[in-house]
Amino acid sequence: MSFVVTEHTASGADRGARTPRRAPWQPVAELVLIAAAVALIGGLGHRVLGAMFLSGTWWMLPVCASVGVLLADFSSGAVHWLGDSFLREDSAVVGPLLIAPFREHHRDPEGITRHGFLELHGNSCIPIVAVLGVAFSVGPDLASPGWLVAHTLLLFFA
Numbered sequence: 001m002s003f004v005v006t007e008h009t010a011s012g013a014d015r016g017a018r019t020p021r022r023a024p025w026q027p028v029a030e031l032v033l034i035a036a037a038v039a040l041i042g043g044l045g046h047r048v049l050g051a052m053f054l055s056g057t058w059w060m061l062p063v064c065a066s067v068g069v070l071l072a073d074f075s076s077g078a079v080h081w082l083g084d085s086f087l088r089e090d091s092a093v094v095g096p097l098l099i100a101p102f103r104e105h106h107r108d109p110e111g112i113t114r115h116g117f118l119e120l121h122g123n124s125c126i127p128i129v130a131v132l133g134v135a136f137s138v139g140p141d142l143a144s145p146g147w148l149v150a151h152t153l154l155l156f157f158a
Contacts (some may be wrong), residue, residue: 003063022119026097031123037125040132041158051142064149068156075157096121128158 052058052150090116101123103112112120140147 026122027118028115030118030125033122033129034118037128037132040129040136043157044132044135044151044155046056047142048148048155051107051148052152055143055148057145057148060149060152064152065156066151071153072157089108132158 049061052061067139077096080146081097083102085100087094089095089103101119131154135151140151142151
Protein backbone atom coordinates (compact mmCIF):
# COMPACT_ATOMS: atom_id res chain seq x y z
CA MET A 1 0.00 0.00 0.00
CA SER A 2 1.54 3.24 -1.14
CA PHE A 3 0.81 6.67 0.30
CA VAL A 4 3.43 8.43 -1.82
CA VAL A 5 2.63 11.26 -4.24
CA THR A 6 3.77 9.94 -7.60
CA GLU A 7 3.66 10.56 -11.32
CA HIS A 8 2.71 7.40 -13.19
CA THR A 9 3.99 6.38 -16.59
CA ALA A 10 1.91 4.22 -18.93
CA SER A 11 3.23 0.98 -20.35
CA GLY A 12 2.95 -0.64 -23.76
CA ALA A 13 1.89 1.42 -26.78
CA ASP A 14 1.15 4.48 -24.63
CA ARG A 15 4.42 4.45 -22.73
CA GLY A 16 4.76 8.23 -23.06
CA ALA A 17 1.31 8.99 -21.59
CA ARG A 18 1.30 10.33 -18.06
CA THR A 19 -1.41 10.98 -15.55
CA PRO A 20 -1.28 14.42 -13.94
CA ARG A 21 1.02 14.81 -10.96
CA ARG A 22 -0.92 14.57 -7.72
CA ALA A 23 -1.01 17.53 -5.37
CA PRO A 24 0.51 16.98 -1.91
CA TRP A 25 -2.89 17.48 -0.22
CA GLN A 26 -4.66 14.79 -2.28
CA PRO A 27 -3.59 11.75 -0.24
CA VAL A 28 -4.70 13.49 2.95
CA ALA A 29 -8.09 14.34 1.43
CA GLU A 30 -8.47 10.77 0.17
CA LEU A 31 -7.62 9.34 3.59
CA VAL A 32 -10.21 11.62 5.22
CA LEU A 33 -12.84 10.62 2.64
CA ILE A 34 -12.18 6.91 3.10
CA ALA A 35 -12.27 7.22 6.90
CA ALA A 36 -15.51 9.20 6.73
CA ALA A 37 -17.09 6.64 4.38
CA VAL A 38 -16.10 3.75 6.65
CA ALA A 39 -17.44 5.59 9.72
CA LEU A 40 -20.72 6.49 8.01
CA ILE A 41 -21.23 2.96 6.63
CA GLY A 42 -20.47 1.51 10.07
CA GLY A 43 -22.83 3.94 11.77
CA LEU A 44 -25.62 3.29 9.28
CA GLY A 45 -25.07 -0.46 9.58
CA HIS A 46 -25.33 -0.23 13.35
CA ARG A 47 -28.55 1.81 13.16
CA VAL A 48 -30.17 -0.33 10.45
CA LEU A 49 -29.27 -3.73 11.85
CA GLY A 50 -30.27 -2.68 15.36
CA ALA A 51 -33.65 -1.44 14.12
CA MET A 52 -34.21 -4.60 12.06
CA PHE A 53 -33.50 -6.98 14.89
CA LEU A 54 -35.50 -4.94 17.40
CA SER A 55 -38.52 -4.76 15.11
CA GLY A 56 -38.29 -8.38 13.96
CA THR A 57 -37.87 -7.39 10.31
CA TRP A 58 -34.43 -8.98 9.97
CA TRP A 59 -35.86 -11.22 7.24
CA MET A 60 -35.78 -8.19 4.90
CA LEU A 61 -31.99 -8.05 5.14
CA PRO A 62 -31.15 -10.52 2.31
CA VAL A 63 -33.66 -8.91 -0.06
CA CYS A 64 -32.46 -5.37 0.69
CA ALA A 65 -28.82 -6.48 0.44
CA SER A 66 -29.40 -8.07 -2.99
CA VAL A 67 -31.31 -5.08 -4.36
CA GLY A 68 -28.81 -2.59 -2.90
CA VAL A 69 -25.84 -4.37 -4.47
CA LEU A 70 -27.62 -4.63 -7.84
CA LEU A 71 -28.44 -0.90 -7.72
CA ALA A 72 -24.80 -0.12 -6.89
CA ASP A 73 -23.61 -2.22 -9.84
CA PHE A 74 -26.04 -0.55 -12.25
CA SER A 75 -25.29 2.96 -11.02
CA SER A 76 -21.51 2.45 -11.17
CA GLY A 77 -21.87 1.41 -14.80
CA ALA A 78 -24.04 4.47 -15.50
CA VAL A 79 -21.54 6.79 -13.79
CA HIS A 80 -18.70 5.18 -15.73
CA TRP A 81 -20.53 5.74 -19.01
CA LEU A 82 -21.37 9.35 -18.11
CA GLY A 83 -17.78 10.05 -17.06
CA ASP A 84 -16.41 8.59 -20.28
CA SER A 85 -19.00 10.18 -22.55
CA PHE A 86 -19.77 13.67 -21.33
CA LEU A 87 -17.17 15.03 -18.93
CA ARG A 88 -13.90 16.66 -20.03
CA GLU A 89 -10.42 16.14 -18.65
CA ASP A 90 -9.52 19.78 -19.25
CA SER A 91 -12.48 21.25 -17.34
CA ALA A 92 -11.63 23.46 -14.39
CA VAL A 93 -10.84 21.72 -11.08
CA VAL A 94 -12.96 18.60 -11.67
CA GLY A 95 -11.11 17.62 -14.85
CA PRO A 96 -7.60 17.15 -13.47
CA LEU A 97 -8.76 15.90 -10.06
CA LEU A 98 -11.50 13.47 -11.04
CA ILE A 99 -11.92 12.98 -14.78
CA ALA A 100 -8.28 12.55 -15.89
CA PRO A 101 -7.50 9.84 -13.31
CA PHE A 102 -10.87 8.22 -14.03
CA ARG A 103 -10.12 7.94 -17.75
CA GLU A 104 -6.56 6.71 -17.31
CA HIS A 105 -7.68 3.09 -17.73
CA HIS A 106 -8.46 3.78 -21.39
CA ARG A 107 -4.92 5.00 -22.13
CA ASP A 108 -3.20 2.55 -19.81
CA PRO A 109 -5.32 -0.46 -18.75
CA GLU A 110 -2.63 -1.66 -16.33
CA GLY A 111 -2.20 1.78 -14.75
CA ILE A 112 -4.55 0.89 -11.91
CA THR A 113 -2.04 -1.70 -10.72
CA ARG A 114 0.52 1.03 -10.02
CA HIS A 115 -1.64 3.18 -7.74
CA GLY A 116 -1.82 3.03 -3.96
CA PHE A 117 -4.91 2.32 -1.87
CA LEU A 118 -5.77 5.97 -1.23
CA GLU A 119 -5.47 6.97 -4.88
CA LEU A 120 -7.64 4.04 -5.98
CA HIS A 121 -10.48 4.53 -3.51
CA GLY A 122 -10.48 8.14 -2.32
CA ASN A 123 -12.50 9.69 -5.16
CA SER A 124 -15.08 6.89 -5.00
CA CYS A 125 -15.85 7.90 -1.44
CA ILE A 126 -16.97 11.43 -2.40
CA PRO A 127 -20.54 10.44 -3.39
CA ILE A 128 -20.76 7.88 -0.57
CA VAL A 129 -19.88 10.48 2.06
CA ALA A 130 -22.26 13.02 0.52
CA VAL A 131 -25.25 10.66 0.35
CA LEU A 132 -24.67 9.03 3.73
CA GLY A 133 -24.05 12.44 5.30
CA VAL A 134 -27.50 13.53 4.12
CA ALA A 135 -29.03 10.26 5.35
CA PHE A 136 -27.55 10.83 8.80
CA SER A 137 -28.55 14.47 8.94
CA VAL A 138 -32.17 13.72 8.05
CA GLY A 139 -32.29 11.12 10.84
CA PRO A 140 -35.65 9.51 10.06
CA ASP A 141 -37.44 7.19 12.43
CA LEU A 142 -36.16 3.73 11.52
CA ALA A 143 -39.18 2.19 13.24
CA SER A 144 -41.07 3.13 10.06
CA PRO A 145 -40.82 0.17 7.62
CA GLY A 146 -40.39 2.47 4.62
CA TRP A 147 -37.45 4.36 6.12
CA LEU A 148 -35.92 1.14 7.37
CA VAL A 149 -36.03 -0.44 3.91
CA ALA A 150 -34.68 2.75 2.28
CA HIS A 151 -31.76 2.96 4.72
CA THR A 152 -31.01 -0.76 4.42
CA LEU A 153 -30.90 -0.41 0.62
CA LEU A 154 -28.64 2.62 1.04
CA LEU A 155 -26.34 0.67 3.36
CA PHE A 156 -25.76 -2.07 0.81
CA PHE A 157 -25.67 0.40 -2.05
CA ALA A 158 -22.80 2.22 -0.29
